[in-house]
Amino acid sequence: MSGDFLDTARAVIHAEAQALETLSATLDDSFTAAVELLLNAKGRVIVSGIGKSGHIARKIAATLASTGTPAQFVHPAEANHGDLGMLTRDDVVLAISNSGEAPELAGVISFSRRVNIPLIGMTKAPDSTLGTQSDVVLRLPDLGEACGTGVVPTNSTTMTLAMGDALAVALMKHRSFTAEHFRDFHPGGKLGAQLARVSDLMHKGDAMPLVSLDTPMPDALIEISRKSLGVVGVLDDAGALAGIVTDGDLRRHMDGLLNLKAADVMTTSPTTIAPGALAQEAVATMNARKITCVFAVDENGTGAPQGILHIHDCLRVGLG
Incomplete structure (x- = not known):
């Protein structure tokens, strides 16, 4: 039958x-x-x-x-x-x-x-x-x-x-x-998420965890805790992203950590992405690098951070 x-x-x-x-x-x-x-x-x-x-x-x-x-x-x-x-x-x-x-x-x-x-x-x-x-x-x-x-x-x-x-x-x-026009008409649901840009989902302004090169680590730890993203970006004197301090960096510098500055602990040349990139691209980058956050930096060459995207921000809209 x-x-x-x-x-x-x-x-x-x-x-x-x-x-x-x-x-x-x-x-x-x-x-x-x-x-x-x-x-x-x-x-x-x-x-x-x-x-x-x-x-x-x-x-x-x-x-x-x-x-x-x-x-x-x-x-x-x-x-x-x-x-x-x-x-x-x-x-x-x-x-x-x-x-x-x-x-x-x-x-x-x-x-x-x-x-x-x-x-x-x-x-x-x-x-x-x-x-x-x-x-x-x-x-x-x-x-x-x-x-x-x-x-x-x-x-x-x-x-x-x-x-x-x-x-x-x-x-x-x-x-x-274009796909960009299509996204404007489909902001919701799975389709909207697939066409979302990093700039649509990232944390901006005061929501970004940022410190300077000479910030004492106790203050850097407070910034990490206050912004609740598990990382902190480190800016050079020109305001460009010079590095990033992650949980892994903290563990590697446990001895005497509180006596160090952010520049002593940070990972230099961190992974970044353009604010205009598709959020799906950011997810692929984070999965490939086994990281949970990525800073979006200025596309005009200044290296200044424009926002930070956490993997949870992507999962929340159905990406991952």
Whole structure:
């Protein structure tokens, strides 16, 4: 019995993979026209659809918005009860209907025509109401569905989703949308953590444990304890990071420690990182060097510490 389940799963996945291959092969100049229409929009992309197409439309709108193209999903039924007021002449409408005849879309289609809002239709039926009314038609191959009965949206929704992803990526590449821009739209969760910079997580200003070269070790120990990071940075006369005092340094200088100065105990040329580096890079550096802290120093060559990052700061946001 389990073999039957696996055979069914593989057949569905194979059918949908073939559908995507067909979609790729049948893309034409209408895709370019759609991208150019979206690029020239002064307002937002209004994405609309009903049923399974509506679920896909929500995802397409979210993907566009998170990759630099302002977009909003408008439910076609709600549009017919006042939400058409969300549409402006500066917008572009992307309406999705596999058959092209979803009655709920009638209001969105007619309103876009009446006030001259550009309309992109995504459908398998270019001769349908949606197809004939659209300024640009993104045609989906009419391949049936992968369910075997032809009634469960499978191939059609997979192709619709892929077409939406293709639009979003084409737009973001044209706009030179970078990982830094993407991070700005995704500050939370695992993704935000992976794209976080050292400067986003590091301790700055008075939170940094710092002493001078001639600081007596009793005072240096107080600074280590007060800042609770287990280390202290040692500054030279120019304010550059000359060294760092760690637990290991303390153990190596136990004899007569309290009679020494920070310069006598510190490890010179400590590991540092740029404030603009990815926090993931800092984690990799700390793991490779078997250390728990790293100072971020000025990138303009002064060597002045700008902050300090502890491994716990990274673990707290999901890195490690």
